[in-house]
Structure formats: structure tokens, C-alpha cells
Amino acid sequence: MMSMRTMEPIDSTNELGGRRRTAAILMLALCVFIIGTAELLPMGLLLPISGDIGVTIPTAGMLVTGYALGVVFGGPVLSILTGRLPRKALMCSLIVLFMVGGGICAVAPTYAILIIGRIISALAHGVLFGIMVVTAKTIAPPGKEGASIAMVGSGLTIAVILGAPLGAFLGQQFGWRLPFLVVTLLSFAALLGIMKLVPSMPSTESAPIKGQLRTVSRPQFILVLLMTVFGAGGTFVAFTYITPILERITLLSEGAISVVLLIFGIGSMIGNLLGGKWSDRRLLPTLFGGMALLAVSMAFFSITSHNKAAAIVTVFVWGMAAYSIITPLNIRVLQKAGHAQELASTLNISAFNLGNALGAYIGGLVIDSTLGLPAVPWAASLVTVAGIALTAWSVHLDRRVAGCTEIGSAGMGRCEA
Template identity: 45%
Template structure:
């Protein structure tokens, strides 16, 4: 079991690094490509929208192929996209290349989750999936800061060349260590699509969109915030970004425990705390010590609700495991894209970075309201069921 899961985790590390590393290289990429920082920030939106659209489409298109074949094809697409990023001569070509690289993202984690659960020992499927997703966590702790450091030293293209090498290594490890699993039953897509029309499933996806949308309204532009508002030196940025990964790891671990305890209350507390924090950040981001601490807190508080959001999606779409796991990645990245776009729009209109934090609080508040509505709807349906059973008796 261990080698196939390590192969999946290494692939997740490569995917996570290329998704988030642009945020650390935003000023360099904007200057080199001759575009504004808001325009460079839209490279985050482009990638995220590729995940949103490409994930479900590729999941359905490859549903009847062997899972190992799917993983290899998707990782090949990922390598091609990042190779085009490294070679892109201008902003427009880079945007297209980012979208190509992103197409593999959602469906890779959907297929990878199915493989991880299947090869795990009895009763350890969730742990196997969690091990695969540690690759994303480690990407935030190591991949993004190291990629930022490499880009600052040798130019942003060097970072994408490093991701290409990492992607090829992942492809070879997957080919060598993941079993073919011909015995897996192809998913029934019609049944899965029917499940995904349920109101609570759609609410769970919307909660993920707005729950993470606020985070990326601010975090997409965290480097210019640190340099222009808190006046930190560029040489310190890559090390400060490590704090985000550490915070996200700690928040995810604690959030998993809280979600197992009481899922919806834990999610409500996490989103309410995040909303309050963004309002505080808007007024204090100019203080260097607070700004540095905030990088950790954005990761910690922001990802505190992550396990609950994932659990809620899987819980409500339990009969649609392939599309549920893929669409949850799409929902996360729709929040990512929307947040980056909202931040870019505000900056383009002449608003300052504190306004981004206020907008982030507003987006998070919508996620909190949706969570409350979902909990109320669930409680009402439960009460109606009890009344119907009592009437029938």
C-alpha cells in the first residue's frame, strides 16, 4: 500500500506547488510580462477556472478507463501545461498554458481518491486518502516557498522548469508503483449526476466556494500586501510564506478533529472566526509583526473549516463518490478563482489592499449564511420526517 500512496502524494505535491506558487512570484511575473499586478493575479483565476470546468468534464470522459491509465494521462497533461508555462513568450500564452496545466487537477484527485481507498487495508480508506492529500499540504509548506525562492534567484520560469521535472518524476513513480486495478467497477454517471442535483449537495458545494473565496481574495495578493503595506523586504517573503503552509497544516488537523466532533457547528465557528479576522486584518495589515503573524493565521483559520467542508460534500453526495470528490476540488477552485478576480477588480478600480480584506470578510459571511441555511434545512427535514413517522404510527 505504501509505495502507491507515496506516488499519489508526490503527484499531489507537484500539483499543489504549481497551483499556488504564482502568488509568491506575482511581482516578478508582472514586471517580466509587462502587465499589472491585478492582471498577473488573474493567472490564479485562469488556473482555478480550468480546474472548475476541466475536472468534471475529464472525470466523465475518462470514467470507463482503468484508473491507473487515467492518472498517467492526467499527469502527462499536467507536465505539458507546465512545460508551456516555462516556455511562454507572453502573458496570453502563459494564461492558456496555466489553463492546460489545470485541466488535470480536479480529475486527478477524484481518480486518486478512488485508487487510494481501493488499495487501502480494510477500515483505512479515509487515512489513505488523507495521506494522498498531505502532498497538497507539504506543497504549501515547502513547494511554494522554495518555488518562490527559486523564482526570485533565477527568474520565475526556473520555478516552472522545476515543476516540470517534478511532474515527470511523479509520472514515472505512478507508472512503476500504482496497480492497474482492472477490477474496479466503472461509476454509473447517470446515477451520480442525479445525486448531484439534490439541494443539500449544491449547498455543500456553494459553502466551499464562499468558504474559501474569502481566503484567496486576500492571499492571492499577500506578497504585494507584505511589501507595500507592511514594508517587508523581498528576501524575507519566501520564508514568511512557510507560515501559511504551517498554519494550513495545523488548521486542517484541528479542523478534522472538530468536524468529527460536531461538523456543522465547527464549520460555523471557523467561518465566523475567519470573517472577524479579515476585518481586523484590514485595519492592522500595515504593522509588520501583525502582517507576518497574519500569514500563519490566514492558513490556520482559513483551513480550519476545510475538513468540515470536504466531509459535508462527501456526506451529502455519498452515492456519487467520483463526481463528489472531483466537484469538491472544482468548488474549492471556483472560490480561488472568484477571490483572485474580486481582488483584481478592486485593485484595478483603485481600491487599496485593506479593501481586499473587507471584501474577503463579506465573501466569508456569505459562506457562513449558507452554512446556517443548510443546517436549518437539515433540521427542518429531520423534524418533518419525525412527524411523518409519528403520523404513520
């Protein structure tokens, strides 16, 4: 039997026509949509799951936390173990693994089996995201890498806007198992699309594992991951609690809150596409500008949340800013990754999930303190300001290293970077 490496020895990305390239990128975006929807599903189904399986709501909430931990810790390990396998074959294998996890969730008779299914899907999640980001960059036309990554990333924003709410609706109407089954069936359709449209690619990780680990453990790379943690974390300090803010401070009805969340999602989609387009032109200004707008918009939300019209406008700008930084952060990570591109991208997905968890935790601490719910947007803004400071430090180190390189090439003596 031929090995996976023998089956896919040729890199056919250069043979892609314009339509095939676009179709492949859209198929990757569909996969991201499916994965993002699956991750968010339990958030809208905690009550029916807890009632049917016979566990408390906080215990059911571990389906979200356990999944996030699976992405944070399992993704990088699996990425290291599979780094030398052909990319397309690995991508298809991971989609199958993701389907297995989803299928287990759909038929799980007990809570223990349900959470096992979630963890299985989570293990595939981190590596799949990493491969898809690098694949989007690889098959993009020259100079359009950021736009290609943003297009694939738009699948996640659509999952937030459409996938998760639709999954919650199906679960409430027809039982919580149906959305997991639908996601599994969609995953199979995506698998067929990936097999047909995405070109064969050999392993991109030619460096030894020790070399890759050395690369991703360098202070400059860790600093870039921390930029992601605090960038994503800042958003989720406030977004995790946006519903109670809109309900208790802005005094919106449940229906109006749904509309505002949709407006946030529309803003996030626009921000994601603009961030990708501008990253191809001026990466660092796009990243700094997006983070600054994010910090300012969340700080303003603590004021505008007392006025319905102003709150809606602020939420739209907030959504734009929050997702405008995703592609620049991805590209920044890949720039620092050397030959560890997919491991680095997987670690960045872990950093996003860690930021989400950290942000929710910080927001909860603020609510439980004497500051209370109105101070949550301010706390979110401060976390993002920390991300801006880390980004400035990263750029400073880049310039310092560049200066040291110039001094060394000119033979002017030793320079410690």
C-alpha cells in the first residue's frame, strides 16, 4: 500500500486557474464556517442538553470549556505529530476525525460520551484551522495573501452571524441532537469539496521538529502569540456579556438584542474583509489601527450603552474593529514562523481560544467586583491597550534586530539583539 507521502508527491498549486483557485478558497471558508458553528453550538443549547442528559447547566457548559481546552492544548501536539504528512490528505483525514466527533455528539447517550465527542472534534479543529490558513496563503495570487486568508476567515464570522443562531433554533424546535447531525452531514459535503477542489500539496514542514519547536519558543514569536491573546481577549471581555449589558443598561428587548448582535456580525464581516485587503498593502498600520479602534470603541461603549441609537452604532464599529485585526495577526504569526508555518498557525488558533477564555474570565471578575457590569467595556478596552503595547514592543524588537544585522554586516562590531 502506498504511503500518504507517495500518494501526494507533487505540489499542484501553481497549476490552479483563477476559477479553481476561488472555488478552493470558498470551500476552505465553508469548512471554517462548519467548524466555527460546531464550536458555538452548545452555547445556545445548554438548557435542552442539560435537561435531556440530566446534568446541571454549569456542567453542560463544560462542553464549551472542554472544547476550547482541546483546541488550546491538543491542536499544537497533533500539529507536531502530523507536520510531515501531505497537506491535502491530512486535511481530509482531520475532517473525517471532526465528523466522527460530531457523530458521537449526535447520538451520545450519556454526558461522558458527549464530552468525548466534543474533545475529538476539538483536536481536529486546531490543526484544521492552521492548515487552512496556510493553504489560503499558499494558493493565493501573489500580493493577495491577506485577502485570501480573510476570505477563508469570513467563514467564522458567518458562523457567528448565521450558523450558531440557526443551530440553536433547530435544536430548540427539533431536539439538540439534530444540529450536531446537520453539522456532521455538512462536514461530509465539505470533505467531498476539498477532495475535488483543493490542490495536492506536499508537507510544508521540512524542518525537524526540534527546529520548529525552537522557532516557536523564541521570545519574539511568543510575543506575537501574546498579541493575539490580548487582542482576542479584549473583545471577549465585553462580548461575552454583551447581552446583559444591552438588556440591563441599554434597556433593549430580546428581539432588539438579536438585531444588535446581527449588526455586530455584519460589522465583523466587513472588518474581516477590509483587514485582509489592507494587510496586503500595509500590515502594521492595519494592525495598530484596528487595535486602536477596538480599544476606543469598547471604551465608548461604556458611555454609549446608555443610549439605544448610540449603542447600536458603537456595536457596529466595535464588530468591524474586532475582526479587522484577525488577518493581520495571522500574517504576523506566519512572518515569524520560518519553516514552522502550520505549527505556528495552529498555536495562533490556540492563542485565540485562550484569549476568549481569559476575556470571559476577566469580564466575570469585573462583574463580581464593586465596579459591576457597567465597567466591563472599560476593562475590555484596557486589555486591548495591553495588546497594543505588546505589538509596539514586537515592532521595536524587529527594528532592533534589523539594526543589529546591519551593524554586523558592516563589520562594526558585535551587537546583542
